[in-house]
Amino acid sequence: MNRTVFFVSESTGITAETLGHSLLSQFDTIDFEQVYMPYINTDLRALALTQRMQEAAERDGARPIVFATMLNNEIREILKNGNCFYMELFEGFVEPLSVELCVPPSRKSGQSHAITKPNFYTKRIEAINFAMANDDGIRPDNFHRADVVLTGVSRSGKTPTCLYLAMHYGLRSANYPITEEDFERGDVPQLVWDCRHKLFALIIDPQRLQLIREERRPNSPYASLARCQDDIRQAQQIYKRLQVPVLNTTTQSIEEISSQIMKMLKDNLDNGIEPLTGKTP
Amino acid sequence: MNRTVFFVSESTGITAETLGHSLLSQFDTIDFEQVYMPYINTDLRALALTQRMQEAAERDGARPIVFATMLNNEIREILKNGNCFYMELFEGFVEPLSVELCVPPSRKSGQSHAITKPNFYTKRIEAINFAMANDDGIRPDNFHRADVVLTGVSRSGKTPTCLYLAMHYGLRSANYPITEEDFERGDVPQLVWDCRHKLFALIIDPQRLQLIREERRPNSPYASLARCQDDIRQAQQIYKRLQVPVLNTTTQSIEEISSQIMKMLKDNLDNGIEPLTGKTP
Incomplete structure (x- = not known):
């Protein structure tokens, strides 16, 4: 029907x-x-x-x-x-x-998505620019300026999630890609450890990851299932050591993951852990 | 109160x-x-x-x-x-x-923002990646693959609008920054002319532009009011020749501009102008 x-x-x-x-x-x-x-x-x-x-x-x-x-x-x-x-x-x-x-409605249309709160609007636009400038671990020395930092292996969904957090919630979002280098060291850099209170790890099903990587670099070792499985396994070991929340991007949309991150950041705040400079719209 | x-x-x-x-x-x-x-x-x-x-x-x-x-x-x-x-x-x-x-509701919660339509969800994520890879005129040779192309002077709002179009509507969005080089030539490259049917120009109030540029590069010639006024004036001349819709980012949010762009693309489509590969969610 x-x-x-x-x-x-x-x-x-x-x-x-x-x-x-x-x-x-x-x-x-x-x-x-x-x-x-x-x-x-x-x-x-x-x-x-x-x-x-x-x-x-x-x-x-x-x-x-x-x-x-x-x-x-x-x-x-x-x-x-x-x-x-x-x-x-x-x-x-x-x-x-x-x-x-006890107030009559304005009856003006188009108010919901207009720039009625210039401060929050500016904050969102700045957050988007911040996310663009701090994507893919370009500037780990900027992590201390971020409201939230995501980590995960290549193509696990870090970038779209950061952009959603910035666009929707006005959060200054950065991300750190876990790579071969970290696996060899068995650890992530100190700058990543330093932001654990606002760090969230992304995980993805290896089969799904393979499909995504295959589209990016067909028939490459990078896109092989064995490599995807290995990347995920090693990343999970690092997450365990970091003791940060792990979110699954196979089954959850960027909206769902972002709202969970917002909730956890707010719960941390309610428990007196590190002030959150971002705010809900 | x-x-x-x-x-x-x-x-x-x-x-x-x-x-x-x-x-x-x-x-x-x-x-x-x-x-x-x-x-x-x-x-x-x-x-x-x-x-x-x-x-x-x-x-x-x-x-x-x-x-x-x-x-x-x-x-x-x-x-x-x-x-x-x-x-x-x-x-x-x-x-x-x-x-x-004539159907009972499922009463399942959390359906609205879950990945219930994997195809459209994948399309959105791909559109975000496309927008990231085609920001700031990096690849004008890719414009033919875009659903929509924005143009405007530096800091007129191209990037956040492209990202919103990609994230919300799943549109493959690219943008072309109008610069000194175009002003000197008095024209934009042929690749930009070629996508006029899906090209939208952004304009911004010079005073507002000055504020934004000032934050980026304080006290630079780039951020001076005279330079901002000049950029906008010259850009407008080019827009006039291109005869493309011009949208104002001073007074309108990225949501408003994006929905207007969607409407115009759809009107074009209804009038038989160039198929739109993006679709409403």
């Missing part, structure tokens, strides 16, 4: 998309055709969208689902009158919240 | 946080203390959180707001019984959606 889903918003549509995805993930037996519809901010655009709804309804043999965050009543009514199952994601919450806070 | 807000979830908390932020942005006169509470997946953790709610209520002189996406009824009841204004973000939608789809 196939159903079309529209994520609709007057501005970026990120909120509609995020909550919509979460809700759809509860119905994983259905194949959803997902259409992203930001900037539906005029009657004309809304009307054109109702036309697309009708087409989808005819194609699927069932009306499309619409997840919307509309603040403008007129545009909302146009969409609701289309051939669709309309779910307004904001409305049920704005009024009760307004009563609780 | 100060109010504490808890974003609570059994797993990552990203959905609670995204919708919660959107809702709070409607009440911009209030100063919210925002606390991120992922992985509240046991009775014990829920009880500890009710204790924190009580502390917040006493500190603020008003009960905290809780934005939660809880699928477990027992844990939800514990939180609801705490001293808080509890808003369940999932519940109102899951049941009606279930009726519309």
Whole structure:
């Protein structure tokens, strides 16, 4: 069974998309055709969208689902009158919240993802630049300036995770790749030991690692299964000595790993371990 | 007035946080203390959180707001019984959606940000790697492999925007920095012209640019206001010749710019201009 889903918003549509995805993930037996519809901010655009709804309804043999965050009543009514199952994601919450806070809502659209807090926005952009400049162990002498340091073997997911931590949470993220050199020494440099309180290790299934490395350097010793297994085994021995949390990137997304890291950093903070300069958005 | 807000979830908390932020942005006169509470997946953790709610209520002189996406009824009841204004973000939608789809919800938590669609997840990770490898015009000969190419003067926001496009939408993003060399020639290389159908230009307010460059290279000619003004003026002349969309990073966040770019790429696609290999998540 196939159903079309529209994520609709007057501005970026990120909120509609995020909550919509979460809700759809509860119905994983259905194949959803997902259409992203930001900037539906005029009657004309809304009307054109109702036309697309009708087409989808005819194609699927069932009306499309619409997840919307509309603040403008007129545009909302146009969409609701289309051939669709309309779910307004904001409305049920704005009024009760307004009563609780004793303040009327601004009703301005596009506030969620605008630069409404310049300080936190600047912090995020700076964190991204920091992550770019401190990727792949380029500057271990900068680790003391980082909020979080990741370690792992080549292609275990350090870079995407660092970038997510920077982009989403504004954390200054650096990473240290564990290589042959560390295995030979049986240890990582002192600069890595020094940041153990904010160090997290990544692990990955050797079979999965082989696939990833194979794409990067086909038929190389680097991509062989034996080498991947060996790298992981030796890395795990070092992690054990370091006694740092180990997270698995085979089964977990960068979002999941990042939120776990955030939680552990915060728990450390609550327990009085080393201040965390990053903060939640 | 100060109010504490808890974003609570059994797993990552990203959905609670995204919708919660959107809702709070409607009440911009209030100063919210925002606390991120992922992985509240046991009775014990829920009880500890009710204790924190009580502390917040006493500190603020008003009960905290809780934005939660809880699928477990027992844990939800514990939180609801705490001293808080509890808003369940999932519940109102899951049941009606279930009726519309004629399928019961899975009630599994943590599905929204897990790797439920390995193909799209792999695409995102590959897009991040592509963005890293094609940052700052390192490989203009790779532009034909990109889904989107950004251009702009140094520090106008190309890198963070490319990374967001890659991370969020899975778009293979590259960028070309406009420099002195292009100004002298009065033009950009042919490889940039060749990707005009997927090229977007970034512009930034010269005063803002000066601040950013000043942080990077204090008191340098590069960071002087005159140089920033000149760079922007000359870049704009080139944009005019290229006739590409120009987006302003002074006033718009990387989320806003990215979603506009996605929309324009999709509009091009709808109009039969060059296929877009990236897709919405």
